[in-house]
Amino acid sequence: MTSPSLTLTLLVVLPIFSWCILPAVGTTLSLANLNGLKSQFQTGLKSTADLPSLHYSLAGAKELGTQSPETFCNDIKKLVDKSNAESIYHATEAAKTLNTCKLSAEDFRSTVSSTIQSDKSTTAEIYYAVHASINLGLSVDASAVEKRLNALAKTDDSILSQGYALLTAAQLSSAIAKTYADTINDLVQQADEVDGHLLQYEGGISTTALVFNAFYEVAEKAGAPVKIDPKQLVKFANYFSTKRHVATLRSAYYLTKAFKYLSNNKNTVAVVVSRLSSSEVNAQNPSVVVSVTNLLGQSVGEMTVTAESAKRKEDGVVVVSKQKLTSKSSDFTVYELSFFDKKIPRGFYTIHLTLTPRTNGDFVGLTDNTINVKVTSEAVLENAELSVADRDNAAQVKTFKLTYPTALSGNVEVDYHQKLIVKFQVKAKQTDEFLRVQQAFLRLANKKSNKEVIYLAEAATGADAQYKVEVDLTTNANDFLHQSGAYEVALLVGDASLQTGFSWKLTDNLQLSFHEDNVPDTDHLNLYSAKPEIVHQFREDEKRPPATVSLVFSALTALPLLILLILWFTIGANFSGLPLGLSPLGFHISHGAVFALMYFYWKYLDMFQTMRYLALVSIPLFLFGHRLLATLAARREKKA
């Protein structure tokens, strides 16, 4: 069972955490997540919308030792469907968990008996009806049921159906149960093996848990122990113990029952060895403490726990062999192995534990228990210094000594002719040896943009393991996008085998100046922000003279007419030649109308309208004008 890759794994408390990363893990059982199941049942009881949930919650809570209040009896009576055998089964089972909840058998007699007799019932329905009848104290024709089950087995050979058949048989006579109990081994063979260490049935946890329970129920009725090969039993136990969380109440209920069967001293008990102490072993925490219990965390009696070996993961060096663990509690659940005083080097170790029971009992999971621990050492950062040197080594190197955890006060300036050098050592506090770590980063963060640049420090070969990182401001300028300015410098040192990691701010104010202009950061988030608004700039109107100037000139243009009138007046203009008659009147009206038409043309009319009106007006103008001139000419002739 144990392959070298298994020793890689460290998970003990929660092996499921790693099942997808290291699929070969998990030969060691882990404790059931009882609190999770308990709270799942309590939550189920808070919202009792349907009878199955109520049944599983009540029964599950009872299995875990919580008696629910009798008030649920009313809910059961309210929710039960008299025409459905399944509903009746759930109601009777739920009522059984309460002390005083009695259901009247007469209400359900017809339904359950017809379900049992019906040719259409499935194995599940038969089971529901039979179990309900037993619960209600009704008599069941055992041989008829058996015949029906045999008939059904031929049409439906699914594992779930066979599980129900077993459960039904467990409700009938012990003779029938015995014949069914003999089939357990065949059913076990039908289980699928996953990753070599789990056994499950198609359909997942709910089917597997139900069938597994059926094994125990039918065997109990038959009065015989469950005949499952211990290797396979461990695999079932493994499967159940990896189920930290299940989705449905039904699965949770059957899982709880499976845990109880696997922890019951009457049956074969699965022993769980789990680490109680932290995975780290060091000077402060020198021993490994393990608990030896059943799946529910209860004592399994006195055991001799032996550490067969403790192997270092890297090179397979064995540091402990055949060492007995000391019992630390009166109920024999806690054992201790002192580990660190062996002065063993830091690293990951796998401890193999073997258990030998001192009491009578049937146990599985006694061998092949592994506990993973790592030995860590406390480290200090020493001989740290930050120096600024010229690229061509022309000038003196400026060196600043640093002590953890203080930061350098004051400015450090580095320009493009120079480079920044940081040196340090990691020393184990206990052994005074210099360590090599996985993470030795120098982090420079731009104080304005918070963009960071990280360089790896490299350790020199040799015992002193001097770490050194060099940042040349000319060759590394692209990393910084040529952005000159203030930077924060921090040293990050970490390793899985160090007790603590270090994040040491060396200086808050490192002034970098680069030769070229900075390259702006590309931030794609700009694409997602609002753009600046645009207000259209209209063309400006042409400049015009002020209104007063226009008005003055308007007045000036009116002046000649005024002067004309005044002059006429002064020289004594007269109209004494005005002949009487229609023609001068008509002429002047139509003459005036032509000018008025010009005004209207300007103000309202278009050219074509104006031409039309002008044509009309010009007729009287011509006729009257002609006549007027003729009159005037005749008069002048007469005078002469």
Added chain:
Amino acid sequence: MARLSLVCIGLVLLATVWSSSLNIEGSSKRVLVLLDNLAIRESHSYYFKQLRDRGFEITFRSSDDSSLQIVKYGEYIYDNIILFAPGTKEFGGRLDAEVLTEFIDAGGNVLIAGSNTIGDAIREFAGECGIEFADDKNAVIDHLNYDANDDGQHTLIVASPDNLLASELITGQTKRAGLPFLFRGIGMSADPENPLLLDVLTGSASSYTANPDEKSLAEYPTTVGKRTLLISVLQARNNARVGFVGSLDFFSNDFFDSAVQSTDGKKSDKSGNEELAIALTDWIFKQRGVLRARNIRHYLKQDKSTPRFYTIKNDIVFNVQFDEFVHGKWMPFNGTDVQLEFVRIDPFVRATMKNKGGQLEAQFCVPDTYGIYKFVIDYNRVGYTHLFSATQVSVHPLRHTEYERFITSAFPYYISSFSMMAGAFLLSFIVLYHRDDTPKNKTE
């Protein structure tokens, strides 16, 4: 003949396959879940239960199922795909990186979870999206922020909500709730040239991606510091969404339920994983952050009429109704940063629209340059689908009668012509009827 018709049918089928596309809205809830093994269905049952409660129709398939297909008779039979199959080298059936890419091109959404091994098919598909996963066996390591349940390698890291993308649409209330996230898996890096990728969750400054079994780093780690991407999403130009989460365990029941105790002593009874996982899935499967525009209207401010064309310097009003998809319903959108552009090659006007209960409105004066314009709304915000709408209108110059009249500066011209006319009118009287009163002079 028969062969020819077969070829024809083949061509028609091919054409329909190529042209098939998905019109994903919140109502599209068919989800295909591909799993490495069916045990994931149980170890991640809380997550799947939440999805089912949200009305998703989930189909679970093993990733190497040889009958796997996502297109049937030229139609996609799923709207969303969840790939919880990091270990799968090659998918079974008719599914590979190319088909997945076509699915994205058709508008489908994909959620991918990684672990410390990632199959070539997923790597190739991630590469198409601009995401590069670290090499196999690598893990995100953080020696300063790991959980108390860590196995010793410091790979079960505690990611701080401070490193979460500040977008409620994508990350829900998780940033505000402030619960830390548990993460165990692989780091990734995003193509810096790809503007469609968003970093949702990054590691802390002390995190990096490397092989935890290596004693010292042989070469520069794939990702270091805050550039260690833990979760990243992509919204393609067709609004298809793709999510990459480096950790399959991130969605597991254990991580959902687990308490978190970081190295710095901060404790929290519950991790933020469940909330973030659900918020992220909601977003990726378009249950949130989906916008639509309708009822586009534009008219003259003066008389509320929409003319055949606008004239320069008209005051006009533009109206549009924006809806957002919230919890399965279209609700009025209440963003106030929607901008309207009035574009003739370049935008001439860009105005922020006022929002009155989803009714967005902008008023502006048409520029004094005539031509063919477009009302353009190009709304692209983090977390929302990209909404682009363009409505074309033409803008004419002024007619000859529409220019200004009676200009003050021209008054001298008006008055001089009218005084001329008055003079001519009066002159006609003088010319015709004036008589000198000195007939004596004449006789003399």
